[in-house]
Amino acid sequence: xxxxxxxxxxxxTSSDAQEGTWANTLAAVExxxxxDIGRRAMRARAAVATSLAGGRTVISRLSSMxxxxxxxxxxxxxxxxxxxxxxxxxxxxxxxLDIAPGTSLEVGSVAGTLVLPGSGESVxxxxxxxxxxxxxxxxxxxxxxxxxxxxxxxVRLTLAAGARAFWREEIVFGRYGEAxxxxxxxxxxxxxxxxxxxxxYTVGGPAIDASPAVYGDARCIGTTxxxxxxxxxxxxxxxxxxxxxxxxxxxxxxxxxxxxxxVSALATDAVALxxxxxxxxxxxxxxLAGAARPT
Amino acid sequence: MGANHDDHHHAPAHHxxxxxxxxxxxxxxxxxxxxxxxxxxxxxxxxxGVVTNDIYxxxxxxxxRRAGVLDQERILAVETGCxxxxxxxxxxxANLDAVETLEDRFGPLDLVIVESGGDNLxxxxxxxxxxxxxxxxxxxxxxxVPRKGGPGVTSADLLVINKIDLAPLVDAxxxxxxxxxxxxxxxxxxxxxxIRQDPSASAVxxxxxxxxxxxxxxxxxxx
Amino acid sequence: MAVNPALLLLTDSRLxxxxxxxxxxxxxxxxxxxxxxxxxxxxxxxxxxxxxGHVAAALAAAACALxxxxxxxxxxxxxxxxxxxxxxxxxxxxSPTRSEALGALWILLDAEADARTxxxxxxxxxxxxxxxxxxxxxxxxxxxxxxxxxxxxxxRCPGALDDLALAVPNPHHPIxxxxxxxxxxxxxxxAALAAAYHAxxxxxxxxxxxxxxxxxxVHGLLADLTPDLATTASDATxxxxxxxxxxxxxxxxxxxLAERHAGAKVRLFVS
Numbered sequence: 001x002x003x004x005x006x007x008x009x010x011x012x013t014s015s016d017a018q019e020g021t022w023a024n025t026l027a028a029v030e031x032x033x034x035x036d037i038g039r040r041a042m043r044a045r046a047a048v049a050t051s052l053a054g055g056r057t058v059i060s061r062l063s064s065m066x067x068x069x070x071x072x073x074x075x076x077x078x079x080x081x082x083x084x085x086x087x088x089x090x091x092x093x094x095x096x097l098d099i100a101p102g103t104s105l106e107v108g109s110v111a112g113t114l115v116l117p118g119s120g121e122s123v124x125x126x127x128x129x130x131x132x133x134x135x136x137x138x139x140x141x142x143x144x145x146x147x148x149x150x151x152x153x154x155v156r157l158t159l160a161a162g163a164r165a166f167w168r169e170e171i172v173f174g175r176y177g178e179a180x181x182x183x184x185x186x187x188x189x190x191x192x193x194x195x196x197x198x199x200x201y202t203v204g205g206p207a208i209d210a211s212p213a214v215y216g217d218a219r220c221i222g223t224t225x226x227x228x229x230x231x232x233x234x235x236x237x238x239x240x241x242x243x244x245x246x247x248x249x250x251x252x253x254x255x256x257x258x259x260x261x262x263v264s265a266l267a268t269d270a271v272a273l274x275x276x277x278x279x280x281x282x283x284x285x286x287x288l289a290g291a292a293r294p295t
Numbered sequence: 296m297g298a299n300h301d302d303h304h305h306a307p308a309h310h311x312x313x314x315x316x317x318x319x320x321x322x323x324x325x326x327x328x329x330x331x332x333x334x335x336x337x338x339x340x341x342x343x344g345v346v347t348n349d350i351y352x353x354x355x356x357x358x359x360r361r362a363g364v365l366d367q368e369r370i371l372a373v374e375t376g377c378x379x380x381x382x383x384x385x386x387x388x389a390n391l392d393a394v395e396t397l398e399d400r401f402g403p404l405d406l407v408i409v410e411s412g413g414d415n416l417x418x419x420x421x422x423x424x425x426x427x428x429x430x431x432x433x434x435x436x437x438x439x440v441p442r443k444g445g446p447g448v449t450s451a452d453l454l455v456i457n458k459i460d461l462a463p464l465v466d467a468x469x470x471x472x473x474x475x476x477x478x479x480x481x482x483x484x485x486x487x488x489x490i491r492q493d494p495s496a497s498a499v500x501x502x503x504x505x506x507x508x509x510x511x512x513x514x515x516x517x518x
Numbered sequence: 519m520a521v522n523p524a525l526l527l528l529t530d531s532r533l534x535x536x537x538x539x540x541x542x543x544x545x546x547x548x549x550x551x552x553x554x555x556x557x558x559x560x561x562x563x564x565x566x567x568x569x570x571g572h573v574a575a576a577l578a579a580a581a582c583a584l585x586x587x588x589x590x591x592x593x594x595x596x597x598x599x600x601x602x603x604x605x606x607x608x609x610x611x612x613s614p615t616r617s618e619a620l621g622a623l624w625i626l627l628d629a630e631a632d633a634r635t636x637x638x639x640x641x642x643x644x645x646x647x648x649x650x651x652x653x654x655x656x657x658x659x660x661x662x663x664x665x666x667x668x669x670x671x672x673x674r675c676p677g678a679l680d681d682l683a684l685a686v687p688n689p690h691h692p693i694x695x696x697x698x699x700x701x702x703x704x705x706x707x708x709a710a711l712a713a714a715y716h717a718x719x720x721x722x723x724x725x726x727x728x729x730x731x732x733x734x735x736v737h738g739l740l741a742d743l744t745p746d747l748a749t750t751a752s753d754a755t756x757x758x759x760x761x762x763x764x765x766x767x768x769x770x771x772x773x774x775l776a777e778r779h780a781g782a783k784v785r786l787f788v789s
Contacts, residue, residue, distance in 0.1 A: 188762065195633035198766035211565020212552035213543065214769045221770055245638050247777040254773060257632035257641060264636060264770050376539035376787045377727040388536035388650040389788070 041090030041119060044068045048078050048096070050103040050134075057103035068093050080109040080140060089118025089150055094125045097138075101131030101160070109140035112172075117148035117181060125154040130163035142170035142220070142270055145203060149181030159227060161192035168277065170222040172270050173203055173215075180204055189225060189260075196258040197225055218250070218266035220273040226284045227260040246283050251276035253283045313344070313404035314510035315394060316503060317383060317425030319447055322413030324433040325457040325490055327355045330410050332496035333503055334364035341405040341507055344397035345370045346390060348382050348412040355410060369401060379412025387424040394424075406507045416445035427506050429499070433458040434467040442475035449479045453486065453502055460489040524702030527658070528695065529712045531719060536650040540643060541724030541787035542566065542717065543775035548728050549782070550775070559725050560739045563718045567746055569769035570640075571717030574692040575754035576764045577631050578713035579706035581696025583758065584627060585678030586706070588620050621685035624693070630761045631690035637773040639780035641690075643789035648694035649687065655679055655698035691716075711751035718743060724787055 046068035049061035057076045064070045067084030080095075087093055099105050115122060124143075130136045145151060159165055169187065174180035182204030189197040201221060202208070209215050246253040250272070251265040263280030267273035318326050327347075334343060343365060347355040349372060356372035359365065371393045375382040382390055394407050409425060411418060420428045430451035432440055435458060441448055448454060454476055462469055469487060476485045486498050527533060544562065547553040553562045635641045661677035682689055682697045689697075692713050699709035722740055726733045757764050779785060 186766070188766075189633075190762075195630050195762065197636065198630070198633045198762070198764075199636070199768040200766045201768055207561070208565050208568050211561045211769075211771075212547050212558060213562045213565035213772050213775075214569055216552055216771050218771075223770075245777045245780070247774060247781065250774070252637070252774050252777045254636045254777070255638055256636060257629070262636045264773055266770050266774070374539050374786060374788045376541065376724065378538060381538050385532065386534040386536060386538050388534050388654065389539055389646075392536070392646075392650055392653075 039084065039088065041088065041092075042067060042084065042086070043092045045094040045096070046070050046080075047098070048105065048107070049098040049100070050076070050105050051100045052102050057105070059105070060100075061098075067091075068095060074106075076104045077106045077108070080107065082109075082111065082113065085114070086116055086118075087113070087122035087124060087151070088116045089122050090120045091118065091122045092125075093123065095127070097126070097128035097136065099128070099130045099134040099136050099163075102133045103131070104135040104137075106137040107140065112141040113143045114146055114175075115143060115149040115151040115181070115183070116146050117150070121150045121152055123152045123154065125156075127156045127158075128165075128167075129158045130160060130165055132160040132162040134160070135164040135166075137166040139166065139168040139224075142172045142222075142273075143183075144172040145174055145180035145183050147174060147178050147181055149183070151181065151183040153183065153185040155185075155187045157187070157189040157225070159189065159191045159196070163191070163227065165189075165225060165227045166281075167226075168222065168224040168281075170220065170270065170273060170277070171201065171203065172273075173209070173219040179206075187223075187225075191227065191258050191260065194258060196227070196260055197256060197262060199223070215266060218268060220267045220270050222263075222265045222267075222273045222277045224263040224277055224281050224284075225260055226263070226281065246280075248276075248279070251280045253280045311403075311511075312398060313342075313402070313407045314507045315424065315426045316406060316408045316506070317411065317420035317428035318408060318431065319383065319411040319414065319418055319420060319428060319451070320431035320455075321415065321436065324413070324431045324436070326410050326413065326431050327358055328490045329429070329431055329455065329457065329496055329499065330408055331359055331362045331364050332490050332494055333408065333500055334359070334362075336495045336497065336500040337406070337504055337507075338365060341504065342401070342403065343369060344394070344401060344404050344407040346393040346397070346407065346409045347372045348375050348379050348390065348410060369397060371397060375412055379414045380418040383409070383411045383418065383420045383424060385421075387421050390424055405510075406503070416440070416443065416447050419446045419450060426510070427452045429453045429455055429503075431455045431457055434462045434469070434472070435465045437465070438467040438469070438471045439475075441472050441479065444479045448476065451483070452506075453484050453499070454480060455499055456485065456487045458489055458491070459487050460492050522702070522704045522708050524659075525699070525704050525708045525712055528699060528702060528704070529715050529719075531723065533651075533654065535654045536647060537716070537720055538723070539787055540647060540720055540789045541728075542570075542643075542721040542789060543772045543779065544721040544724040545728060545785060545787045546775040546779035546782065548725065550778070552771075553725065554729070556731060556735055556739065559722070559729075559731070559736065560742070563722060563739060563743060564746065565769060566721060566772065567714060567718050567743060567750060569767040570772055571714045572750050572754055572767050573634050573765050574695075574713040574717055575710035575750050576757055577627070577634075577690065577692035578696035578699065579710040579751075579755045580627060580630075580757060580761055580764060581682075581693045582700040582704065582706040582709035583696075584623060585697050585700030588678055588681060589700075617681065617684070620681045624682045624685040624689070627761055628686045628689050628693050630764060631693055634764075634766045634768075635690070636768070637776045639776040639789065640773065642780075643776070644690045644692075645688040646788065648689040648691040651691060651698060652679065652683055652689060652694040655694065655701060656683065659698065659701035661701075707751055707755045710754040711747060714747050714750040714754070718747075728786070 044065040047063045050057050051060040062070055067082050069081045069083045071079050071081050073079050180203055185201045187199045250267055254262045261284040263277055263284055265273055265276040320326050349355045356370050359370050360367045373389045373393050390409055398404055428451050430447040490496050553559050656679050661680050678697045679701045695713050696709040722736050726736050
């Protein structure tokens with residue numbers, strides 16, 4: 001393990017600007033929430049699929065259903081644009097991503113997701129399949145757990161051998177000064193049919209959340225899974241030798257047993273969380289770039 | 296017990312593996328200096344490995360590595376979770392694992408020395424870990440220590456009384472120590488030494504060498 | 519249900535399997551100040567039990583169940599590949615030996631533990647403890663010899679520990695614990711309970727040593743957690759294959775503590 005500086009000292013200049021943007025975003029989301037609250041539960045399914053045409057990625061399928069609306073903003077880029085508040089309790093939203101072999105897709109979101117209470121549990125289920133030689137970057141804005149919400153987030157990431165992924169998740173425990181509702185997030189990633197990363201986060205049980213073993217005094221958690229270029233052979237033999245991890249205040253860059261690195265961060269606010277994650281992502285991508293690249 | 300196992304900790308005198316020598320004794324009595332001296336003196340004739348049990352940090356292992364008495368990879372440090380005596384007596388698993396790791400990596404070896412963390416007079420090595428053990432005292436602890444006995448003093452295969460050059464300064468009577476030790480130890484040997492004055496610890500090294508050479512294992516290499 | 523006496527042996531801190539030198543992040547939590555008194559230790563232990571302890575319990579139960587399954591099936595070679603999934607069954611060929619097929623299952627279960635342990639330092643600590651436990655357990659509960667097996671149907675595995683050791687010499691600790699529990703005649707729920715208990719007792723003892731806390735007060739914290747131990751064990755037990763669905767509760771603070779500890783210049787405990 002090495003200690004490579006601190007994310008706190010890096011790129012601090014933009015934090016005020018970031019904070020402003022973040023506050024505006026949240027205000028907009030909340031405003032929409034006020035107008036939409038009390039609507040009926042929704043079930044929606046959205047999907048994106050890519051295919052290879054003449055050696056280039058084309059987005060061959062883009063289907064949306066309110067409140068899950070997708071907009072193509074570039075040849076390989078899609079943004080999630082929420083067209084209603086929520087999810088609210090009772091909503092069930094499904095997002096399917098199918099990245100064909102050899103293609104690339106980037107998914108972002110215009111605003112954070114504010115999870116609100118309603119009748120029953122809200123569910124956001126994301127399923128992504130990334131083919132051989134394909135690349136997926138998934139980096140939406142954070143999910144904010146408003147007071148009283150009951151949310152389930154289910155992510156299934158299926159990577160073919162030689163697939164590359166950058167997958168960021170950020171969860172914020174309530175709006176400013178607000179105690180969060182409940183959330184159960186489950187993330188499962190497999191690589192070439194083998195388990196790569198399985199994680200569950202539960203939020204909303206104060207005795208567990210505040211444990212110095214779990215989140216401590218953090219109010220935001222974030223992870224980024226980065227899988228290496230195809231030239232890096234997957235490690236499948238159980239080995240005791242721990243690969244080099246890097247750790248700094250509130251963030252660790254953790255080489256997984258399989259082919260990938262997890263950046264894991266904790267912070268007291270969303271801006272610090274993003275800063276820590278980005279620092280760790282830089283370390284992870286730097287170390288991955290050092291590995292042999294495909295020619 | 297399982298006859299179908301090849302686990303080699305069943306027999307106290309297993310043929311084919313190195314002699315395991317425990318070196319124990321109170322803090323500051325000179326265990327690490329003795330281990331360094333043994334490596335220096337025996338390193339040319341015996342194939343060696345060393346396991347240290349620092350109480351805190353890897354200071355002893357680092358000292359030995361810096362002393363350059365042995366190839367660095369042949370020195371492994373084991374953490375003992377505040378309980379050095381547990382690691383050599385009640386739960387020897389981590390030490391056995393380290394010993395076997397050395398034998399796997401560098402074997403066949405003639406001698407593996409396990410140095411315990413500095414502890415009290417009751418700390419002795421389990422026979423499951425050490426085939427022979429040396430207990431190291433020094434004169435500055437007072438000439439009454441051998442008389443007080445304790446399992447380390449009474450049952451160690453060799454009792455080493457170190458720092459005899461300091462005896463006049465601390466008013467320690469070496470004759471008293473020899474007599475008291477003999478009274479509780481019977482025929483088991485006691486050696487007086489000053490590793491500062493004799494950096495090769497020649498008498499102790501001779502005893503260790505004899506133990507290692509008479510241990511039934513693969514022949515010593517013609518080094 | 520009567521307590522299985524072997525369970526007492528497996529969970530005894532005096533079991534000579536190297537556990538006394540692991541603090542499970544406690545030493546580093548004390549070094550960074552987040553654990554400093556009884557109340558913060560209580561919160562630490564509770565969080566540890568409900569995250570990594572819960573996962574360990576489920577993995578141990580699954581390992582114990584695999585041991586049971588392997589002994590029930592006896593010498594039968596065929597039922598295994600289907601459980602592995604098509605790709606691995608294919609890799610094994612059309613008629614793997616029982617040992618090959620079982621080995622593939624132990625490797626898969628061990629890989630499920632890997633996928634739930636993002637921190638390399640925690641993986642290393644788990645595998646070290648698993649290896650030491652496996653060695654001890656193989657001596658305490660050796661595989662029945664041929665004579666024992668002819669005595670009649672025996673639910674004890676004819677060599678779950680040997681199967682595991684052959685396939686994964688350095689298994690994750692919960693996997694070794696589950697296999698050992700089975701070899702000792704214990705049930706998956708027993709194995710889960712042992713794993714949950716192990717997740718908090720070592721850290722509690724470490725805190726007594728490092729903070730000089732009143733050992734009776736610390737044992738009081740453990741006593742307070744006994745209902746949680748019971749629910750953890752029963753919640754962690756009903757899972758069967760596919761193992762993908764086993765719990766995976768993460769504790770990001772433990773990951774950070776483990777990596778900081780691995781890089782610390784001064785430390786008393788291995789983990």
